[in-house]
Amino acid sequence: MPAPAQSYLTTIETRTGLTPRQLLDRIDAAGLGGPDTKAGDIVAWLKAEYGLGHGHAATMAQVSRHRASVDLRNAGTTPPPPGSIGRLWLDGKDSLPA
DSSP states (O other): OOHHHHHHHHHHHHHHSSOHHHHHHHHHHTTOOSTTSOHHHHHHHHHHHHOOOHHHHHHHHHHHHTHHHHBGGGBTTBOOOSTTOOOBOOSOGGGOOO
């Protein structure tokens, strides 16, 4: 797992009280979960709704936009994600594999 992005997700969970997967559900409920949603729209919503800083909100926006390929559960079933975000654990810091 890429350490910087996973570390951001841990911080996001600590700040919001929601696992990344739960936060993805909230993004979907807000109508921002589609693959064509602009990252800036997700970032703005996360900043307003949860008080996240820009970097944390941007990381979560990229997770949302590329969820099928970044979700560690999909390793081996989907192609590697674009760029350097890598595969991530979305089910919370308390269940993070060692």
